[in-house]
Amino acid sequence: xxxxxxxxxxxxxxxxxxxxxxxxxxxxxxxxxxxxxxxxxxxxxxxxxxxxxxxxxxxxxxxxxxxxxxxxxxxxxxxxxxxxxxxxxxxxxxxxxxxxxxxxxxxxxxxx
Amino acid sequence: xxxxxxxxxxxxxxxxxxxxxxxxxxxxxxxxxxxxxxxxxxxxxxxxxxxxxxxxxxxxxxxxxxxxxxxxxxxxxxxxxxxxxxxxxxxxxxxxxxxxxxxxxxxxxxxxxxxxxxxxxxxxxxxxxxxxxxxxxxxxxxxxxxxxxxxxxxxxxxxxxxxxxxxxxxxxxxxxxxxxxx
Numbered sequence: 001x002x003x004x005x006x007x008x009x010x011x012x013x014x015x016x017x018x019x020x021x022x023x024x025x026x027x028x029x030x031x032x033x034x035x036x037x038x039x040x041x042x043x044x045x046x047x048x049x050x051x052x053x054x055x056x057x058x059x060x061x062x063x064x065x066x067x068x069x070x071x072x073x074x075x076x077x078x079x080x081x082x083x084x085x086x087x088x089x090x091x092x093x094x095x096x097x098x099x100x101x102x103x104x105x106x107x108x109x110x111x112x
Numbered sequence: 113x114x115x116x117x118x119x120x121x122x123x124x125x126x127x128x129x130x131x132x133x134x135x136x137x138x139x140x141x142x143x144x145x146x147x148x149x150x151x152x153x154x155x156x157x158x159x160x161x162x163x164x165x166x167x168x169x170x171x172x173x174x175x176x177x178x179x180x181x182x183x184x185x186x187x188x189x190x191x192x193x194x195x196x197x198x199x200x201x202x203x204x205x206x207x208x209x210x211x212x213x214x215x216x217x218x219x220x221x222x223x224x225x226x227x228x229x230x231x232x233x234x235x236x237x238x239x240x241x242x243x244x245x246x247x248x249x250x251x252x253x254x255x256x257x258x259x260x261x262x263x264x265x266x267x268x269x270x271x272x273x274x275x276x277x278x279x280x281x282x283x284x285x286x287x288x289x290x291x292x293x294x
Binding site (some may be wrong): 001009010012013015016017018019020021022023024025027028029031032033035039040043044046047048049050051052053054055056057058059060061062064065066067069072075076077079080081083084108 | 114119121125128129132133137140141142144145146147148149150152153155158162165166186197200203204205206207210211213214215217220222223227230231234241249252253255258270271273274276277278280281283284287290
């Protein structure tokens, strides 16, 4: 991707390559201002990009080393548990549980 | 989907495991289209599932796999996909709109179709291409680089890029015929 003024077909080819190899950030960083404009103005690029993504899913997703669903479910459960814990300990949650902190006026009020 | 939209947090949490087991392969393959990287796909999907647990309202009306995929993409995945590259954008010569279109685009006709339907449509479309066009795409799907494809087809790298671009546009047109919008 050393070429600094790529044409639309070259941009698409590099986009497809980076998506296939899982290194999209490298492609994004390689774009020049001019190339960004070329992409913006080309309807064909965006149409072709849709097919490139489909090819990526159909052609390569099955070959990828995707984790076991059972193991992944426990990872999700850990994430949920952490969010649950955070929600329970956050001040907003405490307030909804009825432990509302005293307001300024309440604090300054003198007992009769 | 039972229990997933229950108001009780713990009940929803218990319902997550069967939901993850049922949908994991569908969702991760779908995400792979946009990221092309297993590790990133898993990280994003973990947050997507946790978001679903936290706010499952959008799934209440879902009654088919296609609708589920569409809803999960639009309301849960897309937000997370945008976040993956958002921080990078300060250093890019790309508008925020174009970055979003590349990394978390609006749904096109082909984006909501199931993997098996797409495979079928792609197979039919590939069958209609000229031999040289089909070979270029097949070699690409085997994982060959553009240079290697050029060597195989005995042509230049530039010619292969142009051939691929034109063929992909052809494929788009053909596949849209096989996959009408719902």
